[in-house]
Structure formats: structure tokens, C-alpha cells
Amino acid sequence: MAEKLSDTVIQEQVDQLGSWRLQGNMISKIFQFSSFPAAVAFVTHVAFLAEAAGHHPDVDIRYNKVMLVLTTHDAGGLTQKDFSLAAQVDEILG
């Protein structure tokens, strides 16, 4: 099982990602697209990565905007799994 990261390591990882927001025990990011279909296509792409990683973000779709929220419920906070998936998601958009 992934271990909960220390506050210091979490801050380092958040800084490294650059564009995710730290909110308590979670990291989140809002992605904006040109259209609703583009937003849904992105969610589908994220879903493939999430399922492969066995780690599933909360996903909120608001027309052309998608909010992803990551945390590791089993560990009671942020783990390496969250930051790995966040980095993979960012790679989708190049």
C-alpha cells in the first residue's frame, strides 16, 4: 500500500508539478477545453490512465471545464500514487 507522504515531500511534489493546487489532503486542478466533447475526450483519456494505475480521481465536468481531485483514501492523505497520476495526466496535454 502506498504510504502517506510527509508535508515537506508533499510541498516539494506540488512545487514540481507546478499547476496543481494543494487543498488539505488532496490536490486538484481545473482543465479548460474548447468544447464539451473535448472535455469528455480528456476525461476518457484520464480514465484509461487511472484504471491502469488502479487509482481513480474524482472528476467534475462543467461543460468545457474538468476538475480532477486526487487523494489516497486508504492512506488517509496524499501518496506517491497521487503525484504519479497527476504527472501522467499533465503529459496528456503535452
Added chain:
Amino acid sequence: MAEKLSDTVIQEQVDQLGSWRLQGNMISKIFQFSSFPAAVAFVTHVAFLAEAAGHHPDVDIRYNKVMLVLTTHDAGGLTQKDFSLAAQVDEILG
């Protein structure tokens, strides 16, 4: 533009749908699936209907659960577009 429905008509339509919850100016429903991929596949199917209708629900994915929320922002409340899309969505699941 679709016109906002009266409270009486709204209640009739909600009763007719049977499984959507009326919350103020919105109707919502939570759909549960056997897996995350099944939930995402459902969202993709909903997205095709939504795009064809030019009417887009708010979508929240929580692992194997999907919450859809419908309202017509332009009309400031519920219109026939919301109930039509809700009925179409219900048909996905047969």
C-alpha cells in the same frame, strides 16, 4: 429558447421520470455501475446525447458512481430540454 416550466408541470414531469430528484431549479440523479470503466463509458454515452441536444448536464464521477445534474441556465430554471435529456439518459440503461 426553451421556456421555464411552471411548478405544476415540473412536478408532473418529475413524477413521470420517477427516479430523478428535484432540488430547487435542478433535477439530479445518481447512477451506480459495477466499475470505474463502466461509469466512464456511461458518461461518454450521455455526452453524445447531450451534445446532440445542445444541452449539457453537470457530471460528477466518483469511482463507480455518476451524478448528473440538469437545469437550463439561460431560462433560469427547469425547461422541457432538461426533462427530455433526462428521459434519453434513462433509456441508455434500458
